[in-house]
Amino acid sequence: MYKISVSKELFNDIQLKKLKILEKSTSSYWKRELLEPKIINDKIKYSIKQIDKIKITNGLGEEKPQMIIECIKVDYSFKKDLFEFHLGRIIEQKNSNLDENYKDSLIQELLRERALLEDSMNRDHLTGVYNRRKMENDLAMFIHQNNKDLLTAVFIDADRFKGINDNFGHDTGDKALVYLAKKLQEYSNFLNGEVYRYGGEEFLILCFLPQYELKPKLLELKEEIKNQKIYHPKQDITLTVSMGVSFFKDCKTKEELLKKADNAVYKAKEQGRDSIVLV
Structure with missing residues (x-):
């Protein structure tokens, strides 16, 4: 041998x-x-x-x-x-x-690999922000925190998004979603919150901020999204969003929190889009 x-x-x-x-x-x-x-x-x-x-x-x-x-x-x-x-x-x-x-270092390496795998499973593959699965897990945890009375749900829906896909192609639509997610991620730090892609062109921010501080920051976010153009060879694209905001202190369940915010988005669109409705 x-x-x-x-x-x-x-x-x-x-x-x-x-x-x-x-x-x-x-x-x-x-x-x-x-x-x-x-x-x-x-x-x-x-x-x-x-x-x-x-x-x-x-x-x-x-x-x-x-x-x-x-x-x-x-x-x-x-x-x-x-x-x-x-x-x-x-x-x-x-x-x-x-x-x-060696065993200790191996265990640490395996734990890091597990954390990276879990994080990738919680991410939206296109935009890189957290996905709906992660949102549901986080929300179940947030409603039991000591600061739950500050918990706020902000639904963000891109206006007339179908028109972007139809007129400029789905690649440009994807580019617009990546841009929007990046801007929401940037502002989530100011809102003391986290961003999730809820589905399609809908995003959700779960944040912890007093109401009097929240609306001015959301107005600033809405305007900044609109003011930055998305490049396309035909013409530059302006993206606007409608927002619906609900507060957990006014709700009995997490389902009610999401439902109220979702309904508020529809009200914002009925008002002409590019607006914010708080309920």
Whole structure:
């Protein structure tokens, strides 16, 4: 059985299945051991000897960590000029407890990967803001906070958005949504809140701000959205929004909070759009 000595970190990576291919340089030893010459049509050709298992060790002495691991196949990489041992299941281990520091760093890495995955699942793929799933989870938590009486729902609906898609194309419509989301995200910091894409051209901000501070900031946000043009070769596009605002202190449930804000958006559109209605 072939024996390969590796570093402590590499040994741990193999043990944890983080490394599936072990590379070895094409030294004269490995060429002699792995290359099998054959004479075919009076020409010498080489094939790679296949082995079923190898012993991998780390360190020196009898107590060194070691494992016997299945070798699925042995390949040669012309690009890297290396032999590649494709590793399978671990058949036997000895003195191979994971280093505590290594385990800690691995746990931290796994936790970071999990957090990144969870965050990506909570994001709208087009605009990058949080999605409706995240909004529902956050809202269920917000209504139980000590500052729940400040909780406000602000529905934002892009006006005449179908016309942008119809006249300028869906790519431009997507560009408009990205622009709108970015502007809402910017202002959410001033509103002490978070932005969510509710669906289509509808967005929602859940924020915690006294009512007397809220409306001036929303008016400023509405005007800034309208004043910045979205470029298109035909003509620059002006985007306006209608907003509906409701307050949790006036509601009995989170469903009522959302319903009131949604109804307020319809009132804003009935008033001619590009307006804000508080209920």
